[in-house]
Amino acid sequence: MILASAGLPEDVQLLPTVLILAVLFAVTVALRALPFAALRFFRESELVTWLGLVMPAGVMAILMVYALTGSDGETGGYAALGLGVGFTVALHLWKRSASLSILLGTLFYVVLVNWVF
Structure with a gap:
């Protein structure tokens, strides 16, 4: 069974969990990259x-x-x-x-x- 191998409890679905983690990953990367993107406006x-x-x-x-x-x-x-x-x-x-x-x-x-x- 995929859920048992993923280590998730039986009542947790794999696809929604992966989608939530993907969104969290994208937001975290974006927030960490934002200061570097904004740096060009503050160089002077x-x-x-x-x-x-x-x-x-x-x-x-x-x-x-x-x-x-x-x-x-x-x-x-x-x-x-x-x-x-x-x-x-x-x-x-x-x-x-x-x-x-x-x-x-x-x-x-x-x-x-x-x-x-």
């Missing part, structure tokens, strides 16, 4: 240029505030926070890439919090 905007300069530092500041307020005060929490900040700063000074620093710094901190401390 001073606001977009300014945001491109300040957003990386803003994202790092937000992550820092989140980490500071979310720390439970235990030694491991502060140690992970210190190591995460140190790693992120060192990586940024070495590679000068805000995206790489944010991504790998966050990943490093998450690994420390969840599996080391």
Whole structure:
């Protein structure tokens, strides 16, 4: 039986489910592509240029505030926070890439919090 192999409950029909998922997929792709399509209208905007300069530092500041307020005060929490900040700063000074620093710094901190401390 197709429904059993699809993993759906017996009272769920396959075709409507696939159609709903296809519509959800199309809407998601369209919403994710929309900012890139609209970017050509904002290339000369001073606001977009300014945001491109300040957003990386803003994202790092937000992550820092989140980490500071979310720390439970235990030694491991502060140690992970210190190591995460140190790693992120060192990586940024070495590679000068805000995206790489944010991504790998966050990943490093998450690994420390969840599996080391």
